Every structure is written in C-alpha cells, then in structure tokens.
Amino acid sequence: MTGTYGPFMETLGVWLVCFFTLAVFSFLYRDNPIYKAVEHIYVGVAAGYYFYQAFRGTIYPNFVLHIHRGFQAMAEGKMDGYLAQWRWGAAVLGLLLLSRLIPKLGWLSRWPMALVVGSFAALNLTGFAKANFIDQVAGTMLPLASAMSGPEALPFWPGAKAAAPSILNNAVLVVGVVTVLTYFFFSTRRAGLLGAMGNVGIWFVMITFGATYGSIVLARISLLIGRATTLLDVNLPKYGYPAYFCALLVVGCILVWRLKFFKGEQER
Amino acid sequence: MNGSQQDISTGWERWLERFVALDRRWIFLVLGSVVVLFLVVPVSMPVTVSEQVRAMYETIEALPPGARVHLSIDYGPGSEAELWPQHIAILRQLLEKDCKVICSSLWTDGPPMIEKAFTVVVGQLEREGKKKVRGVDYVNLGFKAGDRVAIAKIGSSFKGAFPTDYQGNPTANLPIMQGWDTYRDIDLLITIAVGDPGAVEYIQQAQSRYGMRMVAGVTAVISPQLYPYYQSRNLLGFVGGLAGAAEYEKLVGRPGYATRGMFIQSAVHILIVGLVLAGNAAQFWLWWLRRRKGARV
Incomplete structure (x- = not known):
C-alpha cells in the first residue's frame, strides 16, 4: 500500500487483497464456490478496467481530443484543423471492425482487418529479419581465441591469447547451433555424420527444455513468495489482522459448502 | 522367494504405490509451509552477480x-x-x-x-x-x-x-x-x-x-x-x-524484497528437486519390484 488513499480505503484494500488471494488459493484444495465467485468478479473487473484504459489511453487522446482541437483550429481558419479531420477515416475503419456483430454486414470488417494484418506482417517481417536472423547469424560467428598479442599468446596461433572460459563458451555455442540445425534438417535421411550430429543436437534441445522448465518453476515460486509476503506484510494490528480473519472466513465457507452442499457423485 | 521375503517385497510395493500416488495437495501444503516458515524466520544467503x-x-x-x-x-x-x-x-x-x-x-x-x-x-x-x-x-x-x-x-x-x-x-x-x-x-x-x-x-x-x-x-x-x-x-x-x-x-x-526471497526460493528449489528425484526413484523401484515378482510367479 502506497498510502495515497484515506485510511478507510487503505484498510478496505488490504482486506480485499487478503480475501481475494486466499479465495484463489482455495482452488488448490478443489474447485469451490468461493473460488468461482472470485474468478467471475475478477473477469468482470478486468474487462471493465481494460475498456476504460483503452479509451483513456488511445481513443480519447488520439481521436476525441485530436478532432476537438482540429475543430477549434478550423474555427480559427488554420490548415492544421482540416488535416486533423483525416482521423475520421481511421475511426470509420475501426467501427467497421464491429460490423462482424451484424452477420449480413460482416464482410465489411475484412477491409480494416486486411489493413491490420498487412501492416502487422510488414512490421514483423522487417523487425524479425534483422533481430532474429541477421543479428543471430552474426552473433554466432565467434572467435575461438581472442585476437591479442603478448606473452600469453598461444604457441600454435601467434597473436592469439587463450581466454579459456570465453573460448569454451563460444565453442559450445557454435557446436550447439550447428548440431541443432542439423537435427532439424529434414531434406535427407539422417545417417552417418549427419545422424551423429543430430543426436548431439537433440541433447542441446533437451537441455534447453530443462533450463526453460527450471525458469518456469523459478517464476511460479516467485509468485507464491510474492503473495505470501503481501499476506504477511499487511497482516498488521492497524488493519485488524486481515490475513487471519480472511483465512478463517475462506476455510469456514469451504467447510460449510463441503458439509452442506457438496455432492460428491455430481462432481465426479 | 520364500514367504517372509515376499511379505517384505509386498510391503515395500504397497508403500511405494502410496508414495507414487500421493495426493498433490500434500505437496502444495509442504511448499506453502516452507515459504511461510522462511518468511517468518528469515535466513540470508550470499548472492552472486551474473x-x-x-x-x-x-x-x-x-x-x-x-x-x-x-x-x-x-x-x-x-x-x-x-x-x-x-x-x-x-x-x-x-x-x-x-x-x-x-x-x-x-x-x-x-x-x-x-x-x-x-x-x-x-x-x-x-x-x-x-x-x-x-x-x-x-x-x-x-x-x-x-x-x-x-x-x-x-x-x-x-x-x-x-x-x-x-x-x-x-x-x-x-x-x-x-x-x-x-x-x-x-x-x-x-x-x-x-x-x-x-x-x-x-x-x-x-x-x-x-x-x-x-x-x-x-x-x-x-x-x-x-x-x-x-x-x-x-x-x-x-x-x-x-x-x-x-x-x-x-x-x-x-x-530489499528480492534479496529476502532468495533463501526461500533456494529452499523450495531443493525441495522440488528432492521430490522429483524421490518420485523417479520410487517409480523405478516399483517397476523393478513388479518385474522381479512377475518373473518369479
């Protein structure tokens, strides 16, 4: 809590944080009405919030305000005011996207959609080609010894210095790229040298999957630590120990539901 | 295999079956308890900068x-x-x-x-x-x-x-x-x-x-x-x-907050690695026991 609200709103916020967090955690026991209710509230609030932010951040400043200022400039006889009116065209294209809601006029949405897809594809293509292809190819062309001269120069390569960790890293990277590309080379039967390289490649792929899975575990545990930290940090006497009371409330509600309303047969 | 050996084998098998089919909610409970424990009792650990x-x-x-x-x-x-x-x-x-x-x-x-x-x-x-x-x-x-x-x-x-x-x-x-x-x-x-x-x-x-x-x-x-x-x-x-x-x-x-979370993160990771190893070991052991029993019957 950053303290930008009054004490009542701050306390209410803290209680809501505790209740909603524990209600969502109750899903770990099993699907239950408390979780369901909180899930529906979240979806509703999020939809309203996203709509508001989209209007406030894009439609209002980029269209409403622009057109309004355009009219003011037109009234003063300035050319800028007339130029501002081209945004009506963008607004009409935006509205045409909604024509899908009327089946007979649904085809009209294809025009703005074509514009979106075309511009998106063109932007993606140029950005992707540079960052994900050209730069990556260049990034793989690595020296296996750094070009330096001096007393530490390698005896078999005059003018090169042995930088063991970086040489090893570079070698692993180059071998990894080449063998993984070989593994995904489907134009010929993988046998002999190609087969051996492909087998090495699959090991690189598996290690990558393992590292990615490890990162996902790291991230999920971080989220758990985050929620637990919040619950403990706001569980203060000045707020009336919200975490304890909300935990009791959630557990109590689940107990009542389990004993009174839960139909095991139906759920199975 | 004599009677007592078979009993021991069946006992282990039953125990391993129970372990392999452990309700995952017990794991959630243990993970949650470890996180809360080390939040309440903070332990610091060295952080190496990458x-x-x-x-x-x-x-x-x-x-x-x-x-x-x-x-x-x-x-x-x-x-x-x-x-x-x-x-x-x-x-x-x-x-x-x-x-x-x-x-x-x-x-x-x-x-x-x-x-x-x-x-x-x-x-x-x-x-x-x-x-x-x-x-x-x-x-x-x-x-x-x-x-x-x-x-x-x-x-x-x-x-x-x-x-x-x-x-x-x-x-x-x-x-x-x-x-x-x-x-x-x-x-x-x-x-x-x-x-x-x-x-x-x-x-x-x-x-x-x-x-x-x-x-x-x-x-x-x-x-x-x-x-x-x-x-x-x-x-x-x-x-x-x-x-x-x-x-x-x-x-x-x-x-700050991230440094405080590092020991908890490490403790939970050790727990998860331990559970993965234990689960795999139990699965292999169970498989070996059943295979041996199947071969003898």
Whole structure:
C-alpha cells in the first residue's frame, strides 16, 4: 500500500487483497464456490478496467481530443484543423471492425482487418529479419581465441591469447547451433555424420527444455513468495489482522459448502 | 522367494504405490509451509552477480546526467512479485543519476504500476533531500494499444503516439518532452516486461530498427529467450526474475524484497528437486519390484 488513499480505503484494500488471494488459493484444495465467485468478479473487473484504459489511453487522446482541437483550429481558419479531420477515416475503419456483430454486414470488417494484418506482417517481417536472423547469424560467428598479442599468446596461433572460459563458451555455442540445425534438417535421411550430429543436437534441445522448465518453476515460486509476503506484510494490528480473519472466513465457507452442499457423485 | 521375503517385497510395493500416488495437495501444503516458515524466520544467503545483470547495471551507470531514458513498463499486478523489485531498483538508479525518465506501457495495467513506483521512489528521494519534479525529471505517458505497431509509432514520434500524458497534460507542453521526439533522441531503452508485447518485440521493432542501446528486466519464464539477443548484442544486459532482481539489489547496494526471497526460493528449489528425484526413484523401484515378482510367479 502506497498510502495515497484515506485510511478507510487503505484498510478496505488490504482486506480485499487478503480475501481475494486466499479465495484463489482455495482452488488448490478443489474447485469451490468461493473460488468461482472470485474468478467471475475478477473477469468482470478486468474487462471493465481494460475498456476504460483503452479509451483513456488511445481513443480519447488520439481521436476525441485530436478532432476537438482540429475543430477549434478550423474555427480559427488554420490548415492544421482540416488535416486533423483525416482521423475520421481511421475511426470509420475501426467501427467497421464491429460490423462482424451484424452477420449480413460482416464482410465489411475484412477491409480494416486486411489493413491490420498487412501492416502487422510488414512490421514483423522487417523487425524479425534483422533481430532474429541477421543479428543471430552474426552473433554466432565467434572467435575461438581472442585476437591479442603478448606473452600469453598461444604457441600454435601467434597473436592469439587463450581466454579459456570465453573460448569454451563460444565453442559450445557454435557446436550447439550447428548440431541443432542439423537435427532439424529434414531434406535427407539422417545417417552417418549427419545422424551423429543430430543426436548431439537433440541433447542441446533437451537441455534447453530443462533450463526453460527450471525458469518456469523459478517464476511460479516467485509468485507464491510474492503473495505470501503481501499476506504477511499487511497482516498488521492497524488493519485488524486481515490475513487471519480472511483465512478463517475462506476455510469456514469451504467447510460449510463441503458439509452442506457438496455432492460428491455430481462432481465426479 | 520364500514367504517372509515376499511379505517384505509386498510391503515395500504397497508403500511405494502410496508414495507414487500421493495426493498433490500434500505437496502444495509442504511448499506453502516452507515459504511461510522462511518468511517468518528469515535466513540470508550470499548472492552472486551474473554477467548479464552486471552488464545491465554498468550500462545504466555509464549514462551521463540528463540522459533521456525510455522506461517501458509492460507488466501488471500479476507479475508484481518478480518485476516490482527490478522496477524500483532501476527507477531509483536512473533518478539518482539525474536521468530524464520517460515511462510508458504497452499493457493496460502498466500505468498504475508506473504511478506506484514513482510515488515510492520519488518519495524516498525527497526524504533524502533530492527533489524530482513530474514533467521535468520524469513523466508517465500512460498506455498505448497496438502492440508492435505501437512500438513503431512511439519510435517515430513520442508526441504523436502520446498526445497527452497519464494525467491528461498535453505532452508537447511538458518541459521533459522539449527538443526531441523520436527514438534517435533516446540514450537508452529499458523495458520491464512479462510477455508479449515486451522485450522481444522492443528488440525487433525499436532496437534493431533504430540501432538503440537497450537493456531489459523480465520474468524468469522470459529470460531464457533473451540469452540469444544478449549474445548478439541486441541487448546490452538483462535481469531475469526474482533472482536477477536480488543480484541487481546487491549491485545498487540496497538489499530489499528480492534479496529476502532468495533463501526461500533456494529452499523450495531443493525441495522440488528432492521430490522429483524421490518420485523417479520410487517409480523405478516399483517397476523393478513388479518385474522381479512377475518373473518369479
């Protein structure tokens, strides 16, 4: 809590944080009405919030305000005011996207959609080609010894210095790229040298999957630590120990539901 | 196999079957208990700074006073646990170095995170006697829809993409926005991002297009995707997840929330590795017992 609200709103916020967090955690026991209710509230609030932010951040400043200022400039006889009116065209294209809601006029949405897809594809293509292809190819062309001269120069390569960790890293990277590309080379039967390289490649792929899975575990545990930290940090006497009371409330509600309303047969 | 040997084997088998079919809720309970235990009883552990985190710190440290930095906050409260510590550490470092911080977001829930971070960091600096003024030293331009298209638009004209800031002030009138308008005038691009649109999209649409200097702070899930871009120097450095944030906190000399979470993270990881090993060992043992029994019957 950053303290930008009054004490009542701050306390209410803290209680809501505790209740909603524990209600969502109750899903770990099993699907239950408390979780369901909180899930529906979240979806509703999020939809309203996203709509508001989209209007406030894009439609209002980029269209409403622009057109309004355009009219003011037109009234003063300035050319800028007339130029501002081209945004009506963008607004009409935006509205045409909604024509899908009327089946007979649904085809009209294809025009703005074509514009979106075309511009998106063109932007993606140029950005992707540079960052994900050209730069990556260049990034793989690595020296296996750094070009330096001096007393530490390698005896078999005059003018090169042995930088063991970086040489090893570079070698692993180059071998990894080449063998993984070989593994995904489907134009010929993988046998002999190609087969051996492909087998090495699959090991690189598996290690990558393992590292990615490890990162996902790291991230999920971080989220758990985050929620637990919040619950403990706001569980203060000045707020009336919200975490304890909300935990009791959630557990109590689940107990009542389990004993009174839960139909095991139906759920199975 | 005599009778007593068979009994022992059946006993082990029954025990292993129960272990393999353990209700996962017991695992949740143990994990939750470990987290709460070490939050209540904090234990510190040494943090080793990795190369990419140090590179990011040094890139920001090398900025001259008055440098313009575009800080794109592309996450919401759902990722606060991982990204908030990075956000605070980086923002404070930038403002301490007297950089001009221009914040925006490609996520609808980003602008309130920007506001919250400004409230915290500007408040801290004010208490230390360093006054920072909104619209002069920092600005929140708010949310912009459009994903990659929005990045391209921001790059070609900040004032065109954001006619007003988050408070509704015309950006053209703000002192911080005077005398520049495109990515060519920005000294460093930083994104603190949770997914798409985020770091990869900024690399493709801003860094590679304008040849900008760029660093990123991301969640642990995203960080493996960024190593190739770090290798190819598209990214000059990056911070990944809570562990990266703890390393960054060590570099800026202000241990905080991320450092506090490191021992818990390590304890839970040891527990998970132990459970994975135990589960696999039990499965193999069970398989071996059944195979042996099947062969003898």
